[in-house]
Amino acid sequence: MSEKVPMTPEGQARLREEMRRLKEIDLPQVVKDIGTAREHGDLSENAEYHAAKERQGMIVARISYLEQTLSRAEVIDPSKLSGSKVQFGAKVKLANVDTDEEQSFQIVGPEEADLKVGRISIASPLARALLGHEVGEEVRVNMPAGPRTYEILEVSYA
Template sequence: MEKNPITPEGYVRLRDELHNLKSVERPKIIQAIATAREHGDLSENAEYHAAREKQSFIEGRVKELEAKLALAEVIDPAKLSGDKVAFGATVKLSNLTTDEEVQYRILGADEADLAQGTISVTSPLARSLLGKEVGDEVKVRMPGGDRTYEILEVSFK
């Protein structure tokens, strides 16, 4: 299995979600199932079926989080430095076609949120940027077509 890079903050978020599911949500759903069973005929008991469905979702998410945490490789970007783009870097880019400037932070797949300016280290753009430095031009094949960017700035925060 391949290790998944993640920041310390991302690791804590996943761990906290797992803890909440196991210590709060799981006992709640067990109680809801027990209460629904007391209402009698399970074949026509919507509360019971809804609770079982939620239990199935919770158990699936618990397994998913446990697997992610087991494969997590925690990397603290604040302890990194250098001129080359790597995991945890904040990269300022200029789109050479439109002269638009954008900035992204390269994080793990579980932390990526384009609306927050973070992209997954496995995204086409991030893969194209890794190992490059300020001044390099990068051509990226994206779903909307090819784009060419110039790297303006690389920092680690």
Template sequence: MEKVPMTPEGHAALTEELNHLKSVERPKISKEIGVAREHGDLRENAEYHAAKEKQGMIEARINEIEDKLSRAEVIDPSSFTGDKVRFGAHVTMEDVDSGKVVEYRIVGPDEADLEKGTISVTSPVARALIGREPGDEVTVNAPGGKKTYEITKVRWR
């Protein structure tokens, strides 16, 4: 069974989502199905079929989250120190060509959100960064072509 790396925050967010789905969404959709069922013939009842489809999606998401949580490897990077990039690190880099500075935090796949500055440990950028230190240059095969970055800072929070 493959472990799923995640930060304590990511684990808490998944647990919260699971609790919400089970305690709020599941009962709500059951009521919707009951109301739609009262409308008569189920073969031509669009509300009923839509509610059943939504129920299927909710149950699938519950199963997915339960699976991930059962395989979770919670890694707390707050106790990490040093300059080597690894899971949980906040990495500041400069694009060698454009001089643009970017910062990413390396997190688990379910926590990745580029808009929040987090990237998955399985992403090409993170894989190129792991084990490197400030001053190192890394080349990443990005969708727009190869990019070269210089690592300027590694921080732990």
């Protein structure tokens, strides 16, 4: 049995939209590009043809990956969760005990993680260390840059 992939409803919608765009826009365009490049003659030295074929392969592979991921999706709606313990979907506000620097993250599925917008993967060392802990607790995390200690300031599921 395939392992389930946890994701939020928003993450599932983003992946479905990416798959729709790949199937309806990108793939037909690259097929057109391949046809155009074929018309230019000798394919053995036709860089446009080879580039388009490579792009087609990458698009088909991404579509296949998205289909597999979505078929294994376990959609968890954080707005239906509550409590003070950190779990999937939680928005967590942390303070670095050593620097007093505060950071906020939402714990999401691996396909949704995007540090630039504050979403970390449930598979990340930080998320794994936080799971099951509550507001007020200190959590020691072995990060790639070395150990850190965080205090959990807030947990919400909005």
